[in-house]
Amino acid sequence: MRFWEKLSLRARLGLLYAALLAISVVVVGGYSYWNIWQLFIRNKSCHIRARAKPVIEHWLRDNGLAKADSSLSPLKSQTALLLARDLTSRDTVAIIVNRKGDIIANGKRLPEEPVAPAPDEQYLRRALSGENEVTYRGQVKGKPVLVMLIPLRPHPASARVFGVVQMSTTLADIKAILFRHGAMLVSLMAIILILGITTGFWLIGISLRDLQGLLASCNQISRGNFSKVVSVKNRHDEIGQLALSFNHMLEKLEAAFASQRRFVANAAHELMTPLTGLRGSLEVLLRGAQDDPAAIARLSRGMYKEVNRLIRLCEQLLGLSRLENTVNVCKQPLVLSEFFDDFIARARLLAGERSVVLQPGVDARISADPDLLQQVLLNLLSNALRYSATETLIVISWKLLPQEVEIRVSDQGQGIDAEILPHIFEPFYQGKSVVVSGEKGIGLGLSLAKAMVEAHQGTIRITSEPGEGTTVYFTLPLQ
Amino acid sequence: MKNDDKIKILVIEDDPVITEFLSTGLKYEGYEVLPRITGKSGLDAWQQIRVDLIILDVMLPDIDGFEVCRYIRDHGSELPILMLTVRKEVSDRVKGLDSGADDYLTKPFSFEELLARIRALLRRGGKVTENSRLRVENLELDLETREVSRSGERVALTPTEFGLLELFMRYPHRVFTRETLLNRVLGYDFDGGTNIVDVHISHLRNKLGDRPPHLIRTIYAVGYAFYPEETSG
Numbered sequence: 001m002r003f004w005e006k007l008s009l010r011a012r013l014g015l016l017y018a019a020l021l022a023i024s025v026v027v028v029g030g031y032s033y034w035n036i037w038q039l040f041i042r043n044k045s046c047h048i049r050a051r052a053k054p055v056i057e058h059w060l061r062d063n064g065l066a067k068a069d070s071s072l073s074p075l076k077s078q079t080a081l082l083l084a085r086d087l088t089s090r091d092t093v094a095i096i097v098n099r100k101g102d103i104i105a106n107g108k109r110l111p112e113e114p115v116a117p118a119p120d121e122q123y124l125r126r127a128l129s130g131e132n133e134v135t136y137r138g139q140v141k142g143k144p145v146l147v148m149l150i151p152l153r154p155h156p157a158s159a160r161v162f163g164v165v166q167m168s169t170t171l172a173d174i175k176a177i178l179f180r181h182g183a184m185l186v187s188l189m190a191i192i193l194i195l196g197i198t199t200g201f202w203l204i205g206i207s208l209r210d211l212q213g214l215l216a217s218c219n220q221i222s223r224g225n226f227s228k229v230v231s232v233k234n235r236h237d238e239i240g241q242l243a244l245s246f247n248h249m250l251e252k253l254e255a256a257f258a259s260q261r262r263f264v265a266n267a268a269h270e271l272m273t274p275l276t277g278l279r280g281s282l283e284v285l286l287r288g289a290q291d292d293p294a295a296i297a298r299l300s301r302g303m304y305k306e307v308n309r310l311i312r313l314c315e316q317l318l319g320l321s322r323l324e325n326t327v328n329v330c331k332q333p334l335v336l337s338e339f340f341d342d343f344i345a346r347a348r349l350l351a352g353e354r355s356v357v358l359q360p361g362v363d364a365r366i367s368a369d370p371d372l373l374q375q376v377l378l379n380l381l382s383n384a385l386r387y388s389a390t391e392t393l394i395v396i397s398w399k400l401l402p403q404e405v406e407i408r409v410s411d412q413g414q415g416i417d418a419e420i421l422p423h424i425f426e427p428f429y430q431g432k433s434v435v436v437s438g439e440k441g442i443g444l445g446l447s448l449a450k451a452m453v454e455a456h457q458g459t460i461r462i463t464s465e466p467g468e469g470t471t472v473y474f475t476l477p478l479q
Numbered sequence: 480m481k482n483d484d485k486i487k488i489l490v491i492e493d494d495p496v497i498t499e500f501l502s503t504g505l506k507y508e509g510y511e512v513l514p515r516i517t518g519k520s521g522l523d524a525w526q527q528i529r530v531d532l533i534i535l536d537v538m539l540p541d542i543d544g545f546e547v548c549r550y551i552r553d554h555g556s557e558l559p560i561l562m563l564t565v566r567k568e569v570s571d572r573v574k575g576l577d578s579g580a581d582d583y584l585t586k587p588f589s590f591e592e593l594l595a596r597i598r599a600l601l602r603r604g605g606k607v608t609e610n611s612r613l614r615v616e617n618l619e620l621d622l623e624t625r626e627v628s629r630s631g632e633r634v635a636l637t638p639t640e641f642g643l644l645e646l647f648m649r650y651p652h653r654v655f656t657r658e659t660l661l662n663r664v665l666g667y668d669f670d671g672g673t674n675i676v677d678v679h680i681s682h683l684r685n686k687l688g689d690r691p692p693h694l695i696r697t698i699y700a701v702g703y704a705f706y707p708e709e710t711s712g
Contacts, residue, residue, distance in 0.1 A: 272565045276587035277496030283590040284504035286662040288655065291702075295503050302496035 491521030647705030
């Protein structure tokens, strides 16, 4: 078993195939050899019996033994010898046995005639008891012979048996034919085996070729190279299908890794700007601006802002990664009207000269994490504030749907260009809109909002009309 | 060494903190800085005011830096342009240089490197024929061979002493605190007290044969400053 497990799939399949092929060839060859042997023997015995039948009938008639009563007298050796001689030929010898089992006549006269084997007690008894077709194989001086026992009766329908003719013939000729036949069979089997195993190995190799490609590809991937795609020779068999779905998986993986890389690159990019400000300011201070109190004040204010920006960025990145695990979402029952009354108060503090209006819908209970929901709304609100002029309206409203509640945040700001809209939820994606108030964002607000809504099994979408305003819709499941 | 009127640098950069440190730092180094936060206002400034160099950020809120650069080049100006960007990709660098920028600096950059690039660009543009020799009265300092001589006689200085003297000669009359001298001559991350500056200054004075009233004067409770001899009397 150890050895077997160490073999490659190809070798294992090849060996199994070769073993099966060898077994079937040996079985078929052996069966056909045995069959031919049987056929030869049957043929020979039939032939000899057919030849003997008219001779025996003649002999019965000529010697007046065909009458039912005459058979009662014991068979005379003289009479029996006549029959034995008639039945003996160059390859066949006949002996006659009486009811007691004694040999009373032997047909062999000439030296070239074969020697008859001694009658076998057991078979003889069967023939004497009236069995017609007793045929068996015996041996004379180590050579195989075929022995046939023919019971002697007055006429074929009679139940009385007064003796048995034992005819024996050599099987050496059949043996010789069979040996030639067997030799031919063995060489044919060898040829079939060699051809079969070679083509088998070749075929297995062909069908496993895609598998080898797969293996090479896997090795490449473990080294971090995702570009190696398996070439598929046959796309219909299982291995081809496997290679195809493997390639498909590879594409997906590559895309996932690329987006991961892009995310990290974007995050680093976002870190670079505040770091530039910090490094430059520090350097300028150290180079001599520290001698001027006014410069210290200006530069340190700037550095403080940059540090805050870094902290904000880190918090949002952490927020995103935390949301990948839904365990961090603490859902609890919330009454919409109560939640929004609290929220709107906070929103108005942030809004400054813009007014925030709540248009409540039918009250309902939802199951949500209040901190996350507030975070979503704050993110949407700060976007709305950032890109809207003073004295514009920001409307927060909700509407009950059969299974969920749809919450809307709409502004009358500058809107978003149609070509930017499809990418708006991608991390770090930022349009070219000019910030109206406050600071430019980091580009994670909407990504975070989306992740938070999706952590609640909700959906989020955005519509915008440049110059008119933007509306963000998101749904949360009802309790 | 410098033209009478200061060299004007137009800084087009939208990040207020970066603009702030560039302005402060460059002013300290003796340049005049014109900060602009959008590509459009930057181009307006370029058309109205004669500037000597432009520092241009790639990411601007309105027009991107490449376009600003191309616009300036398309109008036949050979003004030195130094581009600032966060992106490190080669394609971006090529794009920047293709659009006509003379040099390229990746954020976060070192301010010292920025200064070196600015000096190189100004030299290349022929704006400044920066002499490799600084000469104040009978004191001569060769920046290339790093040799110092007073009244034709060679004075052997250590690198630190040379750095101090170079700084003083570049910015006569400017008062340097010990902290600043330490940072600029021995590096920002030098651990140790500012007393070391006094030691170096005293060695320098001895080697130069500087006697009261000093060329290098001690400004009480502040630091040191360099006064050429004609004003010392």
